[in-house]
Amino acid sequence: MITSTEPETKGNFFPGHIETFRFDGNSVTFTTKNNVLLKIDVLRDSILRFRYGTDGIFENDFSYAIDKETIHGFNKFEIQENTSHITIITSKIKCRISTADLKIGIYDLQNKLILDDEAGFHWEENFEFGGNYVKMSKNSIDGENFYGLGDKPTSFNLKGRKLSLWNTDQFAYTKDLDELYKAVPFYVGLHNNTAYGIFFDNSFRTHFDFCNEKRNEVKFWAEGGEMNYYFIYGPQIADVVSSYTHLTGTPDMPPMWALGYHQSKWSYFPEERVKEITGTFRKLGFPCDAIYLDIDYMDEFRCFTWNREHFPNPKEMIRALEANGFKTVAIIDPGIRIDTDYGVYREALDNDYFCKRADGPYMRGKVWPGQCYFPEFTNPEVRAWWADLFKELVGEMGIKGIWNDMNEPAVMEVPGRTFPMDVRHDYDGNACSHRKAHNVYGMQMARATYDGVRKYAFPKRPFIMTRANYAGGQRYTSTWTGDNVATWEHLWLANTQVQRLCISGMSFTGSDIGGFAEQPSGELFTRWIQLGIFHPFCRVHSSGDHGNQEPWSFGEEVLNITREFVKLRYQLLPYLYTAFYQYVEEGIPILKPLVYFDQEDVQTHYRSDEFIFGNQILACPVQDANALGRRVYFPKGRWYNFWNDEVMPGGKEWWVDAPLEKSPIFVKEGAIIPKFPVQQYVDEIELKELYLDIYFKTGTETSVLYEDAHDGYDHKKGRYSLKTFKFRGRSNEVIIQQHKDGKYLTTYEHLQLRFHGLPFKIVQAFIDNEEVNLTELEYDPDYSTLKIPKKFDLLHLISQVDARR
Ligand code: GLC
Numbered sequence: 001m002i003t004s005t006e007p008e009t010k011g012n013f014f015p016g017h018i019e020t021f022r023f024d025g026n027s028v029t030f031t032t033k034n035n036v037l038l039k040i041d042v043l044r045d046s047i048l049r050f051r052y053g054t055d056g057i058f059e060n061d062f063s064y065a066i067d068k069e070t071i072h073g074f075n076k077f078e079i080q081e082n083t084s085h086i087t088i089i090t091s092k093i094k095c096r097i098s099t100a101d102l103k104i105g106i107y108d109l110q111n112k113l114i115l116d117d118e119a120g121f122h123w124e125e126n127f128e129f130g131g132n133y134v135k136m137s138k139n140s141i142d143g144e145n146f147y148g149l150g151d152k153p154t155s156f157n158l159k160g161r162k163l164s165l166w167n168t169d170q171f172a173y174t175k176d177l178d179e180l181y182k183a184v185p186f187y188v189g190l191h192n193n194t195a196y197g198i199f200f201d202n203s204f205r206t207h208f209d210f211c212n213e214k215r216n217e218v219k220f221w222a223e224g225g226e227m228n229y230y231f232i233y234g235p236q237i238a239d240v241v242s243s244y245t246h247l248t249g250t251p252d253m254p255p256m257w258a259l260g261y262h263q264s265k266w267s268y269f270p271e272e273r274v275k276e277i278t279g280t281f282r283k284l285g286f287p288c289d290a291i292y293l294d295i296d297y298m299d300e301f302r303c304f305t306w307n308r309e310h311f312p313n314p315k316e317m318i319r320a321l322e323a324n325g326f327k328t329v330a331i332i333d334p335g336i337r338i339d340t341d342y343g344v345y346r347e348a349l350d351n352d353y354f355c356k357r358a359d360g361p362y363m364r365g366k367v368w369p370g371q372c373y374f375p376e377f378t379n380p381e382v383r384a385w386w387a388d389l390f391k392e393l394v395g396e397m398g399i400k401g402i403w404n405d406m407n408e409p410a411v412m413e414v415p416g417r418t419f420p421m422d423v424r425h426d427y428d429g430n431a432c433s434h435r436k437a438h439n440v441y442g443m444q445m446a447r448a449t450y451d452g453v454r455k456y457a458f459p460k461r462p463f464i465m466t467r468a469n470y471a472g473g474q475r476y477t478s479t480w481t482g483d484n485v486a487t488w489e490h491l492w493l494a495n496t497q498v499q500r501l502c503i504s505g506m507s508f509t510g511s512d513i514g515g516f517a518e519q520p521s522g523e524l525f526t527r528w529i530q531l532g533i534f535h536p537f538c539r540v541h542s543s544g545d546h547g548n549q550e551p552w553s554f555g556e557e558v559l560n561i562t563r564e565f566v567k568l569r570y571q572l573l574p575y576l577y578t579a580f581y582q583y584v585e586e587g588i589p590i591l592k593p594l595v596y597f598d599q600e601d602v603q604t605h606y607r608s609d610e611f612i613f614g615n616q617i618l619a620c621p622v623q624d625a626n627a628l629g630r631r632v633y634f635p636k637g638r639w640y641n642f643w644n645d646e647v648m649p650g651g652k653e654w655w656v657d658a659p660l661e662k663s664p665i666f667v668k669e670g671a672i673i674p675k676f677p678v679q680q681y682v683d684e685i686e687l688k689e690l691y692l693d694i695y696f697k698t699g700t701e702t703s704v705l706y707e708d709a710h711d712g713y714d715h716k717k718g719r720y721s722l723k724t725f726k727f728r729g730r731s732n733e734v735i736i737q738q739h740k741d742g743k744y745l746t747t748y749e750h751l752q753l754r755f756h757g758l759p760f761k762i763v764q765a766f767i768d769n770e771e772v773n774l775t776e777l778e779y780d781p782d783y784s785t786l787k788i789p790k791k792f793d794l795l796h797l798i799s800q801v802d803a804r805r
Contacts, residue, residue, distance in 0.1 A: 011072045011124045011137070013054070013101035023079060026072075028088060030102065031056065038102055038121070045074045045090040046233040047243055050104070052121045054132060060085060062430050064440050065201050065472035065634070067249030087756075093233050106196075106231060112140070113307075114196050114233065115189065119184035121227050129421075129435065134202070135221035136229070140743050144191035145235070146210045147595065148217075148570040149467075150184030150504045151481055153177055153493045154244070156593060156608030158187065162212040165438050166205040167468045169417055170411035171483045172517045175493060179457060181482045182410060183439040183468045186248075188240050189218070190729035195234035197244050198709035201438045202228055203470060226437055236597045237503070238588070245505045245587030248472035253584055254508065255305050255461040257327050257411060257682040258401065258478070259576055260289030261566045262539035264329075266550065267296035270310035271317050277550060278326045282680060286551055286563045287570045289681045292403065292541070293330045301369035302337050304344050304389050318398040325681030329401035329463065330393065334409055334445050335372030338678060344389065348375060353382045358422035358433070365411035365419070369507040374409060374419075377444035378437050379426035386445075387452030395456030402449050402465030404477070405444035408468040442468025442758050443476075450476035459712050465537070471505065478537050486515025491528050492623045498535050502589035503596060510537030519546040522554030523625060529562040530663035531621035533569035534613040536580070536590045561661045567678045572617075574674040574690065574705060579614035581706035581722075591612065592737055598635045601651065607633055616671035616703065620656065620664035629657040634663055640695045645756045667693075667756075670701025672725045672736070683710055689750040689787070692725075694736075700728045708744050720746045731759055732799040738792055748790065755784035760799035767792045 010544070016033035027041040037053035051058060053242040076091040093114070096105045104117035118139045123132040146158040154161060154176045165183035173180060185200040187208065201205055204224040213220060220229075230247065234240045250268045268274045274291060281288040297314075299305040306314050318328045336354070338347050348354055354365040354373040362373045376382045393399045403689035411418055418438065425437035446466035453462035464477040473479075481497045494511035494555060503510040513532040514520045519542075520528065529551070532538050542549040549563045569576075582588040589596070592612040593602035610620040610633055618639055620632045634650040641648065641656075648654055656664040675691040705723040708715035721744040726737040734755075761781045765772050767788060779786040788795060 004436060013124070014119070014122045015052075017534040018086070018097070018099045018102060026074070026077065028079065028086075030086075030097065030531070031651045032102055036102065036121070038097070040088060040095065040097075042074050042077045042088065042090055043230070043247075044243070045076065046239070047227070047247070048088070048093075048095055048106075048231045050231065051228045052134070054123055054224065055677045056399050060430055062428065063201050064428075064470060065199075065248050065444060067247065067472065067475060070247050070249065070394060094571065106233075108194070108233075108235070112192070112194070114194055115139075123227070124226065129224065129433070129632040131224045133221060134225065134227040135219065135224055135378065136227055137217055137219045138214045139482070140189075140211050140218045142192040142216070144189055144211075145186055145595075146189055147593070148197070148500065148504050150182045150186075150188035151497050153497055154179060155606075156496050156500060157595075157606050158208075158210045160210065160212055162207070162209045164205060164207045165439065166417075167408040167442060167470075169406065169408050172485050173483065175489055181442075182501075182506075184469075184471045184501075184506065185220070186504055187242055188503065189239060190238055190595070190599055190605070191523070193235070195237040195240050195599060196233075197230075197232035197240035199230040199232065199244055199247065200228070201230065201471065202226065204436050205439070207738050232652050237599050239408055241503050241505075241589055241596065242587035245474075245583075245589075248505050249475040250587055251475055251477075251508065251582045252461065253580065253708070253715065254463055254478070255400075256573065256577055257289040258272050258463045259573060259580065259681050260538070261287055261533075261537070261569060262290040262292065262329070262387050263541055263550065264292030265294065265543035266542070266544045267294035268292070269296045269307070271312070274317065274321070278321055280550065280552060282324060284552060284559065284563070285680065285687065286559070286565050287678065287680050289325065290327045290329050290401065290539075292539070293328060295331055295333070295368050297330060300337070301333075302339065302342050302344070303332050304393060309505065310648035315397045320430060322398065325684055327400035327463075328398070329403055329465070330399045331403045331405055332449065333367060333404070333406045334377070334441075335367035335369055336375065337369035337408065338364070338371045338373060345373070345653045347385070348373070353379070353385060355419065355425065357420065358424060363419055363423045366413055367406055367411065375445075376426060377441060377448055378428060380428055381451075383444065383448035383451065386448040387455060388451030390422070390449070390456050394453050400457065400460070401465070402443070402453050404446050404449055404464065404466040407445045407466060408438075427688045431719075440470045442466055443470040443473035446473060446477040461711055461713070469506065474506045474508065475782055479506055480509065480537060480539065480541075481511045483543075484512050486518040486520035486524060486542075488524060488623060488625055490515055491524065491531065491621070494528070494535075495531055495611075495621060496622065499591050499593045499608055499611050502536075502591040503593060505587075507583045507590040508536050509602065512541040514536070514540055514542055514549045516543050517546065519549070521625075524557040525549070525551075525554055526558050526561050526621050526660055527663070529565050531619075533565050534591070534611075534617075534619040536576070540570060543618065556661065557660075560573055564661070565663070570678055571675045571691075572673070573676050573682065574707065575617075576612055578704055578706040582615075582704070601636060603633060603651075604635060609633075616668040616673065618666040618668070620666070622658050622663055627795060628659055629655055630664065632656045632666075634666070636695050638669040638697070640756055641665075642667055647757060667695050668701070669695055669727070670697030670699065670727050671695045672703035672727060673704045687746070687748045689748045689752045690746070690790070691752045691754065694727065694734075694735070694755050695757065696755055697727065698731065700726065702726050707746055715744070718742060723778050734758070734795075734797045738795070746790065749788050750787050753786050753788060758784045762786070762797045763800050764798045766794075766796040768794055769796075
């Protein structure tokens with residue numbers, strides 16, 4: 001039996017006195033009297049890795065989470081020794097190791113305690129499976145708060161929670177349910193305005209206790225493997241999250257269409273129904289970029305086949321949809337139906353690619369197709385075979401994206417709803433049981449899928465989505481929060497879960513808008529769209545048996561309102577694309593919870609209702625039925641009401657009216673927000689100009705705009721454009737400096753500026769110090785709009801004629 005609570009302490013062993021230590025360039029290894037090893041690697045001045053071995057040995061050092069391309073390097077690494085401690089000093093932190101018991105204390109350079117061990121490392125032998133339960137306990141400082149851990153459907157601040165990570169298919173999950181689809185063993189601790197992160201890179205079932213059992217103690221432990229964790233120093237949450245995201249990697253830029261609105265259902269079939277849905281979108285002028293095919297497109301749920309009765313000519317259908325701006329995304333599950341007439345099954349059998357039980361039989365289990373075997377995705381050869389299966393679906397038929405599901409892995413009608421623990425895995429040459437491979441199975445499936453789609457979609461970019469994932473899986477795939485329910489509570493959960501995933505390295509995430517199970521009211525659907533347009537991944541999906549969930553299924557009013565919000569998402573695509581670029585390049589989460597935005601303000605520590613979308617938009621979704629407004633907490637700064645330009649000072653909670661057609665949205669003072677015209681799908685029209693909405697501020701603010709060809713790989717050869725706008729405002733003038741990097745030439749030549757809150761009428765304009773006639777710039781003083789050429793270094797607008805010029 002596997003215990004999911006910590007075993008009795010009487011069986012615990014603890015490290016003894018340090019006997020020797022060895023220093024080798026970027027690490028120190030300690031050996032204790034009772035043969036415990038501790039290796040501390042200095043990865044960066046702010047990142048230390050701790051690995052413990054018992055019996056004097058370490059396991060083979062292998063991780064699916066760590067990005068092989070992550071860059072290491074430090075400025076300083078010094079060791080000091082005295083009678084009671086050995087101290088490692090970098091240019092950011094000091095780490096003291098107690099010679100008596102191997103306990104750790106980490107301090108900043110002013111000797112302020114960041115984190116220290118309570119009992120520290122200890123372990124208990126596992127007689128049933130061998131190896132150890134590996135455990136760690138740390139002291140928690142009064143007032144400390146905790147964030148992270150992936151997709152947990154619970155309060156954003158994890159203080160007082162006890163949670164475990166074991167990927168689980170949870171249909172219609174409930175709030176506070178523990179084990180869900182993803183395992184991201186990374187959290188952030190915050191106390192005294194100092195943030196640090198812990199990434200416990202162990203794929204066994206892991207457990208975390210954030211001051212639940214004991215008020216001042218944090219514990220994390222795993223049911224096998226090594227105590228292997230990374231300590232990441234901030235002091236800002238932003239530093240911790242970016243460092244963690246760099247360590248575990250970021251994806252490439254997605255095709256821009258993947259950031260559009262997507263429509264899905266279990267299931268749209270036959271072909272006429274698919275065309276009716278897509279046709280209705282166009283007829284109603286409701287923007288949409290992707291249509292999803294759920295399991296019913298297949299021939300009796302056999303992956304990589306088609307039900308020819310419902311889809312007689314899939315290639316032609318996909319082509320016709322594409323001509324209408326729709327990209328077709330198809331689902332692929334891991335279960336391969338046991339069926340000797342089925343090519344994929346036979347191939348896998350012939351090549352020995354299916355998972356096996358400990359004594360040799362194949363791992364057999366029921367999923368949608370009936371009894372199945374399951375590819376062994378932790379074997380690189382199997383992944384390569386799987387990737388090639390996409391040749392026809394993607395390469396020949398033109399499917400643009402693949403959606404991986406049921407890959408926790410989910411098995412129906414068996415205890416535990418997954419593989420038995422004795423199933424064997426290759427784990428890329430580190431043979432193990434399912435206890436170790438379970439949490440990475442879905443990630444390795446998505447990785448194999450990504451390899452295939454990338455290969456066969458070339459020269460276009462791949463799009464993958466997965467339900468199960470492990471830390472680092474963001475390199476390959478987007479994700480969604482699984483089988484939620486059409487309730488107001490789930491709307492709140494979606495908001496919290498997506499923010500949590502964003503600070504857990506997985507920004508490309510969204511929820512089933514409207515709820516997967518049951519049917520939303522028109523009001524709930526509207527409010528969910530108002531949230532969903534701010535999620536990096538924006539898809540309406542629902543199960544088949546609870547009525548329709550297309551935006552027109554709830555009557556005229558809902559259609560009209562939701563269409564306006566989806567249009568807004570399309571207008572904001574260049575802004576979202578830029579935020580995505582910053583995620584890819586700098587590991588900056590696309591959504592920023594308020595505590596991330598301003599950790600110094602304690603008001604933010606328990607809040608998750610509002611969040612920052614990108615860098616400068618504050619989104620405040622309404623989460624209650626019949627609400628005509630809500631209280632909004634405004635973080636530091638001053639914020640423009642998106643609807644009426646009223647300016648709200650931050651650091652305070654205010655009531656904001658929000659009738660059904662108006663979700664509260666605010667824009668940071670000084671922001672320059674790039675916008676596209678409304679399109680029915682990405683690249684429907686060739687851009688003639690780009691809109692810049694400029695929110696006046698007395699003072700300065702920097703905004704960024706990333707552009708490229710929206711698809712393909714030219715951006716990797718320098719054909720991108722990264723613009724920085726420096727805004728400076730005073731009561732009688734505005735100065736905007738533009739700096740551009742990269743070789744991409746945009747299709748448009750002009751920028752259409754629109755000022756908000758400009759306190760004066762423009763009388764004179766200078767571009768790169770040359771005066772330009774305001775009529776030439778089509779200046780409209782009533783709307784504060786003007787049109788300028790895209791190429792400029794310095795734009796200077798003033799309220800009165802400058803006689804000195
Ligand atoms: C799972 C998925 C859901 C999908 C269904 C049928 O429940 O989470 O999104 O529609 O399977 O494939």
